[in-house]
Amino acid sequence: MEQNSLLTYLILIPLIGSFLILLIKKEQANLIRYTALGISTLAFIVSLIIYFQFDSANSDFQFISKIQWINGLNIHYHVGIDGMSLLLVLLTTFLTPLTLISSWSSIENKVKEFTFFFLMLEVGMLGVFISLDLFLFYIFWEAMLIPMYFIIGIWGGKERVYAAIKFFIYTMFGSLLMLVAIIWLAVYAIGPLGYFTTDIVELYKVAPQIPMNTQIWMFLAFALSFAIKVPLFPLHTWLPDAHVQAPTAGSVILAGVLLKMGTYGLLRFNLPLFPEASVLAAPYISVLAVIGIIYGALVAMVQTDVKKLVAYSSVAHLGFVVLGIFAMTQESIQGAVIQMINHGLSTGALFLLVGIIYERTHTREISDYGGIAKLVPIFSFALMFASLSSVGLPGLNGFVGEFLILLGSFQSPILNSWWYTVFATSGVIFAAVYLLWMYQRVVFGPVTSQKLVGLKDMNGREIFVLAPIFIFIVWIGIYPSTFLKVSDKSSAKVVKQIYNPVKVSSVQLGLNEPSK
Amino acid sequence: MFNNFQEFFNIIPIIIIAAGIVVSLLIEMYSKKSESILPWFSILLFLAAGLHALYYVGDVSVVLQNMLATGGTVNIFYSIFTFGAAIVCLLSIDYLKKYGIYYGEYYIILQSSVLGMMFMAGAKDLFMIFLGLELMSISFYILAGMNRKKLNANEASLKYFLLGAFATGFIVYGIALIYGSAHTTSIDFITSNFIELTKNLLFVAGVLLFLIGFSFKIAAFPFHMWVPDVYEGSPTTVAALFSTGGKAAAFSAIIATLFALFNGPAGNLFTPYFAVISVLSMFYGSIVAIAQDNIKRMLAYSSISHAGYLAIGLAAGNHDAVAGVIFYLAAYTFMNLGAFGIISLIEGKDEKNLNINSYAGLGNRRPLLAALLAILMFALAGIPPFAGFFGKYYIFIAAIKAHLTWLAILGVISSAISVYFYLRIVVLMYFKSSDEKLAIESSNSAMLAIVFSVLVIILLGIFPGSLLDLITKFI
Numbered sequence A: 001m002e003q004n005s006l007l008t009y010l011i012l013i014p015l016i017g018s019f020l021i022l023l024i025k026k027e028q029a030n031l032i033r034y035t036a037l038g039i040s041t042l043a044f045i046v047s048l049i050i051y052f053q054f055d056s057a058n059s060d061f062q063f064i065s066k067i068q069w070i071n072g073l074n075i076h077y078h079v080g081i082d083g084m085s086l087l088l089v090l091l092t093t094f095l096t097p098l099t100l101i102s103s104w105s106s107i108e109n110k111v112k113e114f115t116f117f118f119l120m121l122e123v124g125m126l127g128v129f130i131s132l133d134l135f136l137f138y139i140f141w142e143a144m145l146i147p148m149y150f151i152i153g154i155w156g157g158k159e160r161v162y163a164a165i166k167f168f169i170y171t172m173f174g175s176l177l178m179l180v181a182i183i184w185l186a187v188y189a190i191g192p193l194g195y196f197t198t199d200i201v202e203l204y205k206v207a208p209q210i211p212m213n214t215q216i217w218m219f220l221a222f223a224l225s226f227a228i229k230v231p232l233f234p235l236h237t238w239l240p241d242a243h244v245q246a247p248t249a250g251s252v253i254l255a256g257v258l259l260k261m262g263t264y265g266l267l268r269f270n271l272p273l274f275p276e277a278s279v280l281a282a283p284y285i286s287v288l289a290v291i292g293i294i295y296g297a298l299v300a301m302v303q304t305d306v307k308k309l310v311a312y313s314s315v316a317h318l319g320f321v322v323l324g325i326f327a328m329t330q331e332s333i334q335g336a337v338i339q340m341i342n343h344g345l346s347t348g349a350l351f352l353l354v355g356i357i358y359e360r361t362h363t364r365e366i367s368d369y370g371g372i373a374k375l376v377p378i379f380s381f382a383l384m385f386a387s388l389s390s391v392g393l394p395g396l397n398g399f400v401g402e403f404l405i406l407l408g409s410f411q412s413p414i415l416n417s418w419w420y421t422v423f424a425t426s427g428v429i430f431a432a433v434y435l436l437w438m439y440q441r442v443v444f445g446p447v448t449s450q451k452l453v454g455l456k457d458m459n460g461r462e463i464f465v466l467a468p469i470f471i472f473i474v475w476i477g478i479y480p481s482t483f484l485k486v487s488d489k490s491s492a493k494v495v496k497q498i499y500n501p502v503k504v505s506s507v508q509l510g511l512n513e514p515s516k
Numbered sequence B: 001m002f003n004n005f006q007e008f009f010n011i012i013p014i015i016i017i018a019a020g021i022v023v024s025l026l027i028e029m030y031s032k033k034s035e036s037i038l039p040w041f042s043i044l045l046f047l048a049a050g051l052h053a054l055y056y057v058g059d060v061s062v063v064l065q066n067m068l069a070t071g072g073t074v075n076i077f078y079s080i081f082t083f084g085a086a087i088v089c090l091l092s093i094d095y096l097k098k099y100g101i102y103y104g105e106y107y108i109i110l111q112s113s114v115l116g117m118m119f120m121a122g123a124k125d126l127f128m129i130f131l132g133l134e135l136m137s138i139s140f141y142i143l144a145g146m147n148r149k150k151l152n153a154n155e156a157s158l159k160y161f162l163l164g165a166f167a168t169g170f171i172v173y174g175i176a177l178i179y180g181s182a183h184t185t186s187i188d189f190i191t192s193n194f195i196e197l198t199k200n201l202l203f204v205a206g207v208l209l210f211l212i213g214f215s216f217k218i219a220a221f222p223f224h225m226w227v228p229d230v231y232e233g234s235p236t237t238v239a240a241l242f243s244t245g246g247k248a249a250a251f252s253a254i255i256a257t258l259f260a261l262f263n264g265p266a267g268n269l270f271t272p273y274f275a276v277i278s279v280l281s282m283f284y285g286s287i288v289a290i291a292q293d294n295i296k297r298m299l300a301y302s303s304i305s306h307a308g309y310l311a312i313g314l315a316a317g318n319h320d321a322v323a324g325v326i327f328y329l330a331a332y333t334f335m336n337l338g339a340f341g342i343i344s345l346i347e348g349k350d351e352k353n354l355n356i357n358s359y360a361g362l363g364n365r366r367p368l369l370a371a372l373l374a375i376l377m378f379a380l381a382g383i384p385p386f387a388g389f390f391g392k393y394y395i396f397i398a399a400i401k402a403h404l405t406w407l408a409i410l411g412v413i414s415s416a417i418s419v420y421f422y423l424r425i426v427v428l429m430y431f432k433s434s435d436e437k438l439a440i441e442s443s444n445s446a447m448l449a450i451v452f453s454v455l456v457i458i459l460l461g462i463f464p465g466s467l468l469d470l471i472t473k474f475i
Helices: A006-023 A029-053 A083-102 A111-130 A134-143 A145-155 A160-188 A200-209 A212-229 A238-245 A248-273 A275-301 A306-327 A330-361 A377-391 A397-411 A419-443 A460-478 A481-499 B005-010 B012-030 B034-055 B073-099 B105-122 B126-144 B151-182 B187-192 B201-217 B226-233 B236-261 B267-290 B295-316 B319-346 B367-380 B387-401 B405-431 B444-462 B465-473
Strands: A062-070 A075-081 B061-063 B068-070
Touching: A006 A029, A006 A062, A006 A075, A006 A083, A006 A111, A029 A083, A029 A111, A062 B465, A075 A083, A075 A111, A075 A134, A083 A111, A083 A248, A083 A330, A083 A460, A083 A481, A111 A134, A111 A145, A111 A248, A134 A145, A134 A160, A134 A200, A134 B387, A145 A160, A145 A248, A145 B405, A160 A200, A160 A212, A160 A238, A160 B387, A160 B405, A200 A212, A200 A248, A212 A248, A212 A275, A238 A248, A238 A306, A248 A275, A248 A306, A248 A330, A248 A481, A275 A306, A275 A419, A275 A481, A306 A330, A306 A397, A306 A419, A330 A377, A330 A397, A330 A460, A330 A481, A377 A397, A377 A419, A377 A460, A397 A419, A397 A460, A460 A481, B005 B012, B005 B061, B012 B034, B012 B073, B012 B105, B034 B073, B034 B105, B068 B073, B068 B105, B073 B105, B073 B236, B073 B319, B073 B444, B073 B465, B105 B126, B105 B236, B126 B151, B126 B236, B151 B187, B151 B201, B151 B226, B187 B236, B201 B236, B201 B267, B226 B236, B226 B295, B236 B267, B236 B295, B236 B319, B267 B295, B267 B405, B295 B319, B295 B387, B295 B405, B319 B367, B319 B387, B319 B444, B319 B465, B367 B387, B367 B405, B367 B444, B387 B405, B387 B444, B444 B465
Parallel strands: none
Antiparallel strands: A062 A075, B061 B068
């Protein structure tokens, strides 16, 4: 098989980079920052090269590299991407340098450790999106917890220790059950394939044959792990804590990329591996997703803390993504994929903005603000822009994703009811309410607090961070097909895998030997 | 005695240690500088024996009139014991100085305990197991009380001795019953006629007593009562040896006895026993560890829960399980030695700084030490990419292959619980600060040992195949 090392370089750059950071003396904080920025920018450039070489007409995995890793267990270092993972890889490499710039002045303490963990986090996230072997996937999935745990725990707010532990144990618990399911699946593969394998390309062929009653258990074990990560109502309780306590950069990455690992997992593993169980579970999970949309929006509405408000809005937005995934139509899945990117951009921007203002005022209480429009016009404009994007204003990115999801779920033969769409749509309205209401209280009106007098507007660095995000927000809003066409074929493939699971017997598979 | 030169050659690791003990005695008797010679001499012996065992791992044979097996997994066990003991020596050098408890016999007894472990791992005869077990255990009883001026060290030693002797009694009684019913102590004969023999109730009782005795030695619930007190009272370096070499040796003896049965018709006979033991140990260890404030006691309970994970492998009772158990033991040996090593460094004279709150703010004060301990804690918790994760992974594979999925599920739930107390240390080190001054004596030899252990668990975690392929070749 032809090997392509580009993806390996993509992981190695931040990995080696993080160790380079360790070699720099901790007093040279700026050198550390610039090095980290250089490394993550390099990773972004590599991902752009991958994007330009990517063939979006091909639904198969591309840039594949498969190297024997653990002989005895037939485990390979197997990486590759399709359209869905490409978009998420791009989102990761795009957001990482931006968040590093954003934490230029907010992280003063232990810069070296922070950048080390941050680059490690990037390694983990990229690894999750490009792994084609469940074992490799699991290693990245779990290993990524460690840097995030430290980022929340060391640089977080007052309740950071509690939030960090909660985040760790919640995620760990879910993923350990997934580990059992992964092993079970690999052992099951011995039957039809004749060998133990965790390679998902091979498991795609055999897993759908698992008898229904076992398939449901497998589905649940995987789904639990991903649903915690998403987070799907009612497993979301770790999220507000983690978000509120995490430093801005942590929140941006958490919302921007980490949560997507859950929805990505559902799309990559649950649907294609356990199609029958997925169809069976779709209505139930969609109900939870819709509850999440409404619940997230209602709870966001009553928040007095801006960051918590944005955190709960994530629960609502991710509810849309999950609904899109489990509506299982081409449109809804495309919508879900694009909505993952949208959420990364707009919520990322919101968290950045909250961080920017917090750095100046050291408060996130909505009531402490008011009338800052005149004081900080650029900031107010940026906040408006990000809020509208999050609300789903036509012409901006959020609209495209939500529209596709609602359209897809309306037509979905699996859900077969338009109630889902009706309730989900109410979520869009609620989103407008809580975001715009928050905006009104923070930005308009008279200046209520003396503390706000003399508030400085966004500086060049901060504008530089947000500008690229805004460009993409408009780009996706106006011309989404640039992005939609990347994932088009792979979404279609997922739909095909659900409706026509490849049912092959071991005879047809020819009992091929494990590749050596 | 030897049928040919090859036989002699194959047991060179044992001969190195045995001859080393004699030479060490002479050094101790005639040299005034024994305190600085003996540790390094022991390390040399251990490394020589371990490397020889690893290098000639392919020479599988049975020597000494069917008494001892060599090569293959036996040699892998040899190298686990000897490398582990070498690390213990490195840790002991400055630790013994700190407490002023250097006695010449320390290293000599350490060597004899390793010799005992080696007999157990290679045993082909129940007597050989007993011989090795006694050699190891008696050495351990003495080592536990090495700090003879301290009350709780004496308590630990006495407690360990009384309960250990009691457990050994079970084993001897078991062997006697087995001999009475099978008319032989040859493990090969017993395992090949196992099904027939089980028709005799005395034989079944004998096997059960034998297993119960060993459950004590591996520190499994409900035979664990000695563990926390002994770990707490013994010198930390010695506790490190108990929890690694001692446990590995006991598992090696179980494997030596039961291995031939696995994958045979009698394979699943022991499943219920080990499954019950493993569930109880995992949960008891993980849950009680949460309540511990003394870090040595915490690791003692963690050791109980690790015995539980290992027992999952024995319950699965297939060849994958044996490979998994050996891999896990290797990983666990280095993880625990590293952790105990750091404790022995941080521990002040008179048992100070053993409370976990002493670790508050270690991340600021001793960044390297804290980073190493954090890695070790993540590894013990079974988080990838460290070796502890792969050990668990492989044992769970074995369990699921043996249709014990429920046991694997209970195993992961217990792992999730155990994350809490391992993370507690990390939380204290990095997320809390402390004004208290912590005077940590530096020790280059101990640092070397700790850094080496951490490197091993990282490498084994990322390239588990390196060791696993070696193990599976012989299973």
